[in-house]
Amino acid sequence: MDLSWSDSEQAFRAEARDWLAGHVPARPLPSGDTAEGFAAHLEWERALHADRWSVVSWPEAYGGRDASLWEWLIFEEEYYRAGAPQRVTQNGIFLLAPTLFAFGSRQQQDTLLPRMAAAQDLWCQGWSEPGAGSDLAGIRSAAVRDEQAGGWRLSGQKTWTTRGAFCTHLFGLFRTDPQAQRHHGLTYFLVPLDTEGVTVRGFDRLDGDEGFAEVFFTDAFVPDSAVLGGLNEGWKVAMATTGSERGLTLRSPGRFLQAADRLVELAASNPESSTPVLTDRVVRSWMQAQAYQQFTLAQVTDIVEERPTGARSSLNKVYWSELDIELHETAMELLGPDAQLDSDWSRGFQFSLAGPIYAGTNEIQRNIIAERVLGLPRK
Amino acid sequence: MRFALTTEQQELHQVVAQLLGDACTPDVVRAGTGSPQADRLYAGLVDLGATGLLVDEEAGGLGLDENYLVPVLVEIGRAAAPLPLVDTLAVAPGLLSATGRAEDVLAGTVCVAADPVGNGLVRFGSRADLLLQGGWGGSGVIRVVDLAGAQREPQAAVDPAADLQRISFGTIIAEIDDPALVRTAWLRGVLGSAAELVGLSRRMLDLTVGYVKERQQFGVPIGSFQAVKHHLASALLAVEFAAPTVSAAGYALATGDEQASVAVATAKALASDAAVQVARATLQCHGAIAYTTEYDWQLFAKRAWAVAAQWGTAAWHRDAVARALGLPASGTSPAH
Numbered sequence: 001m002d003l004s005w006s007d008s009e010q011a012f013r014a015e016a017r018d019w020l021a022g023h024v025p026a027r028p029l030p031s032g033d034t035a036e037g038f039a040a041h042l043e044w045e046r047a048l049h050a051d052r053w054s055v056v057s058w059p060e061a062y063g064g065r066d067a068s069l070w071e072w073l074i075f076e077e078e079y080y081r082a083g084a085p086q087r088v089t090q091n092g093i094f095l096l097a098p099t100l101f102a103f104g105s106r107q108q109q110d111t112l113l114p115r116m117a118a119a120q121d122l123w124c125q126g127w128s129e130p131g132a133g134s135d136l137a138g139i140r141s142a143a144v145r146d147e148q149a150g151g152w153r154l155s156g157q158k159t160w161t162t163r164g165a166f167c168t169h170l171f172g173l174f175r176t177d178p179q180a181q182r183h184h185g186l187t188y189f190l191v192p193l194d195t196e197g198v199t200v201r202g203f204d205r206l207d208g209d210e211g212f213a214e215v216f217f218t219d220a221f222v223p224d225s226a227v228l229g230g231l232n233e234g235w236k237v238a239m240a241t242t243g244s245e246r247g248l249t250l251r252s253p254g255r256f257l258q259a260a261d262r263l264v265e266l267a268a269s270n271p272e273s274s275t276p277v278l279t280d281r282v283v284r285s286w287m288q289a290q291a292y293q294q295f296t297l298a299q300v301t302d303i304v305e306e307r308p309t310g311a312r313s314s315l316n317k318v319y320w321s322e323l324d325i326e327l328h329e330t331a332m333e334l335l336g337p338d339a340q341l342d343s344d345w346s347r348g349f350q351f352s353l354a355g356p357i358y359a360g361t362n363e364i365q366r367n368i369i370a371e372r373v374l375g376l377p378r379k
Numbered sequence: 380m381r382f383a384l385t386t387e388q389q390e391l392h393q394v395v396a397q398l399l400g401d402a403c404t405p406d407v408v409r410a411g412t413g414s415p416q417a418d419r420l421y422a423g424l425v426d427l428g429a430t431g432l433l434v435d436e437e438a439g440g441l442g443l444d445e446n447y448l449v450p451v452l453v454e455i456g457r458a459a460a461p462l463p464l465v466d467t468l469a470v471a472p473g474l475l476s477a478t479g480r481a482e483d484v485l486a487g488t489v490c491v492a493a494d495p496v497g498n499g500l501v502r503f504g505s506r507a508d509l510l511l512q513g514g515w516g517g518s519g520v521i522r523v524v525d526l527a528g529a530q531r532e533p534q535a536a537v538d539p540a541a542d543l544q545r546i547s548f549g550t551i552i553a554e555i556d557d558p559a560l561v562r563t564a565w566l567r568g569v570l571g572s573a574a575e576l577v578g579l580s581r582r583m584l585d586l587t588v589g590y591v592k593e594r595q596q597f598g599v600p601i602g603s604f605q606a607v608k609h610h611l612a613s614a615l616l617a618v619e620f621a622a623p624t625v626s627a628a629g630y631a632l633a634t635g636d637e638q639a640s641v642a643v644a645t646a647k648a649l650a651s652d653a654a655v656q657v658a659r660a661t662l663q664c665h666g667a668i669a670y671t672t673e674y675d676w677q678l679f680a681k682r683a684w685a686v687a688a689q690w691g692t693a694a695w696h697r698d699a700v701a702r703a704l705g706l707p708a709s710g711t712s713p714a715h
């Protein structure tokens with residue numbers, strides 16, 4: 001056990017903290033899940049990129065700093081501590097990029113990653129369909145070979161696509177082998193949303209922001225270079241990096257440590273609306289946020305020392321999502337009648353309720369934990 | 380930054396785990412405190428140097444720290460050893476130097492129990508030669524009491540292997556009022572109990588995972604039912620997120636971190652809640668077979684309930700942390 005930071009890690013933290021202190025907008029930006037707010041967030045993303053803070057763990061050639069996983073954690077902690085804006089680029093940076101690093105051709109990496117880091121290309125995730133949510137292998141959107149044109153023609157529909165109405169590109173799974181069943185015969189495609197035959201319709205999430213979209217494909221042509229990983233290997237390619245979505249990279253501990261500290265502040269500054277029961281709940285959540293951090297420190301140690309964490313990322317997913325709800329429900333109680341106002345807390349509360357749904361529902365995660373971590377029989 | 384045991388910590392952990400696996404089977408737990416088997420187990424631990432784990436090398440101990448203590452006590456918890464080992468291994472070192480009895484503890488001729496509440500109720504009481512009384516919450520005075528001529532009244536307890544005794548009329552041989560010593564003794568007792576609870580929780584889970592793979596109903600293993608899976612997944616989550624807080628608390632104590640008391644309280648609160656949750660889920664997944672005294676589950680569950688309630692309950696520690704965080708806590712802190 002050595003829970004101290006090296007000199008260079010401390011210097012990295014100090015540099016990040018300084019930069020954030022000088023750049024984080026003084027007034028919170030409007031929600032990044034609206035057209036206007038998204039534009040404001042893009043400016044922020046470009047400021048991050050200009051000083052190489054948008055993708056710290058990536059190679060310098062792509063706009064990063066070659067930061068270690070530890071430094072990445074430090075950056076995240078500082079980012080949330082500074083109250084910096086939500087990352088509207090997260091689905092590209094945290095979900096697609098790990099897959100590109102693992103499966104992309106050199107050409108794909110060289111062209112796509114720098115543009116992603118610079119928030120020039122904005123990526124959304126096109127996995128879910130009206131008939132394929134938890135049962136993702138039930139995907140029906142299809143890609144048909146167009147030999148003559150040297151590519152594929154996409155048709156079908158994706159839905160629940162986060163910020164789809166504001167993004168420029170979509171990564172998604174399409175059925176390329178109509179004969180194959182379930183998770184066989186799927187291929188991972190990278191699709192510009194301005195492709196002819198692609199239509200995007202934004203719609204409102206629970207909080208009233210236009211954060212969702214449906215994406216329709218009618219004979220939309222993409223070239224062979226739009227395939228990521230092997231033909232008909234889409235399932236393997238997509239699943240290889242689901243750990244990033246469930247685990248640490250999508251939801252680093254910094255986010256919850258900061259939320260827990262804000263909750264403590266809320267309770268401490270409103271003693272008249274607190275009760276012993278609420279104080280107890282505040283402390284419980286605060287402790288769980290510490291637990292999430294310590295769990296991830298152990299997990300990063302495992303990753304750094306090449307002990308695969310595998311299905312254990314499902315433990316992260318359930319824990320952070322349920323912790324997030326508890327933090328926000330407690331805040332709602334502390335706010336009392338003011339909880340009905342549209343505020344950061346009430347928005348955070350609504351969004352926290354989505355945590356057990358997206359990135360694989362918590363029911364599915366518990367199945368995975370039981371079967372792949374505890375080794376219980378599948379059937 | 381490295382959140383994992385070192386090679387030496389792992390090695391100690393492994394030899395202790397092996398000893399307990401051999402010498403502290405459920406039969407030994409049932410034989411109980413004072414049985415020849417339990418005495419042999421204690422002798423084995425003494426041989427490994429466990430009683431000197433936290434004792435300075437100059438004083439004949441191993442001169443190790445809480446980073447080593449935590450994995451050792453996790454294993455002791457896993458085995459539900461019927462001996463006051465948190466007290467002897469974690470609490471006693473540092474308190475006995477003035478009494479002339481420290482060597483006896485190192486040599487294994489003396490076993491130490493603690494009664495931080497100070498009401499004379501002592502687990503594994505028939506095996507205790509010395510009692511450390513008082514010091515609740517890490518302040519006040521700890522009396523070192525020689526139990527040679529003391530009166531012991533067995534108490535009916537939930538855990539039949541607890542050997543719960545009401546002890547009175549011992550001889551006070553020292554009074555320790557050095558605030559640093561009293562505080563450390565308390566924090567180590569809390570930390571040690573948290574570690575035991577992690578081990579007990581893991582043992583209940585292991586037992587249950589094994590059982591639900593074997594037991595068949597409706598022609599299939601009950602472990603294939605989603606409701607059973609979800610109970611056990613939730614139980615695992617509770618343990619997996621409590622365990623790192625216990626390691627982190629050990630590290631905080633070992634490095635003299637000013638925030639150690641908050642880290643230790645966090646560990647005990649989460650480990651206590653986890654153990655109680657795991658006990659409930661694992662009984663449910665067993666069905667009636669675990670609702671018997673013949674089946675081993677009870678040995679670990681009853682121990683877990685007892686340890687969860689000692690050295691401050693989860694609620695007690697949350698109250699302490701509420702105060703440390705400057706939250707509006709009401710009135711005075713709860714007594715125990």
Ligand SMILES: Cc1cc2nc3c(=O)[nH]c(=O)nc-3n(C[C@H](O)[C@H](O)[C@H](O)COP(=O)(O)OP(=O)(O)OC[C@H]3O[C@@H](n4cnc5c(N)ncnc54)[C@H](O)[C@@H]3O)c2cc1C
Nearest residue numbers: 125126127128133134135160161162354357358359361363
């Ligand atoms: C805020 C938010 C953002 C999202 N962003 C995106 C995005 O950007 N891109 C994208 O592709 N998708 C996105 N999604 C969609 C998300 O991936 C799906 O909602 C999720 O996979 C669940 O699918 P579903 O909503 O169709 O629910 P269903 O799969 O219909 O599930 C409904 C209920 O049934 C339960 N259930 C289903 N199957 C099982 C089973 N085998 N065992 C036990 N219980 C089961 C579920 O756990 C759930 O409680 C987003 C969702 C939300 C809420």
